[in-house]
Amino acid sequence: MKTTWLKTAIAIAVGALSTQVMSAGFALNEQSISGMGTSFAGRSSSADDATTLFGNPAGMSRLKREEVSFGMAAISAKTDIKDTSAFTPQGPGGLRGPVGGSNDGDMVPVTAVPMGYYVKPIDDKWAIGVGVYVPFGLIADYESGFQGRYHGDYSEVRVITVQPTVSYRFNEKLSIGFGPTINRIDGQLESASLSRFTPGINDGRVKVKGDDTALGFNAGLLYEFSPQTRAGVTYHSKVKYKLEGETKLSGAGFDQFAAVGLQASGEYDASLDLDTPESVDMSITHDLDDQWTLYAGAMWTRWSRFEAIVIENQGIPGPLQPSLAPIVEEQNWHDTWSYALGAAYKVNKEWTLRTGLAFDQSPTNNTDRSPRIPTGDRTAVSVGLAWNPTDDVTVDLAYSYLWEEETKVRHEHPSKGIYNATYENSAHGFGAALSYRF
Known part of the structure; x- marks a missing residue:
């Protein structure tokens, strides 16, 4: 899913659509296991447990008891790569040479996504809480000797968010919620570097690491018709x-x-400006009767902010400056919509079954898509269950399977050459959570 440069790693995190995550770009959906069971169809309206702190902070007003919830999602992705070819950049007279290598496709290790929430109602109107979750993340680790190694063979990006939150219930119908977010991002990007003396062999290695902490916010409104x-x-x-x-x-x-008397190997200061995009999530929840609940939702994400990644490097030797100082990588992503439908069936007081279907658009385009983020439009189906052994305890389990449309990478870079391939991506997601009410 997703040059090993900091810019690309961050871009992937911002893009939330790498092959190992369950949402578009490099955003993650896995902030709620109960929501995972319905493909997150009612994320902003269900307000069934403490995970509503992320899905819609206004929903905390529906919780009548103090509640803590901890969960973990595990994602196992699979990629098939075919129809591959690679060439060095144009040399004198426009000549190119072939680049050899493998295309195993097993570049996404099993990935764990943790989450934890605490909500405390103060009275009939006010509730407070705090959540810790991972809104963006990716890891892509191609094999040594990957044919597209000059365009990126290792990418890892992670954002961890802490969100203190408050909600207020105006009346029986309207509630609002707000929470500032404290976001810690770190990323590592690696790639092979084409030798200027012996192209295709004697590769160099480029490794970029960076981090930052920044503030944002989540706000929500819940209306009960x-x-x-x-x-x-x-x-x-x-x-x-x-x-x-x-x-x-x-x-x-x-x-x-x-x-030739030039010390190129070494470490150099690097910096990157990056905005993760805003999104608007809308959904409706309807209790059909005492057993059936239906959900429908849609989310818009402003991926068009992600036009290019520009990495500034300080002190790069003169002969390398054209390709390394700064590093510019075009992205030209577009805004996306995702849609989901879901249902829950309450078998009895102890057991509830869930299912859902979702569709996510990809923000990438056929011209700028690279092997770091080789993803396309995707479809996901989910099932889940909730077990309530007592009134105080709920155990949620969920499973999701997603597949993407066949996606073509036709990536050309003046200093890295050409890499062409066709990707078929799929992933299994497993989730478990425990909620306890005091």
């Missing part, structure tokens, strides 16, 4: 980061510069 029907809308703000870190050059491709 009747005891059976409610609708919600949640706004997740953009977050503006200034990542600071280092670029490390190593390996034979850079060591060869010593022969």
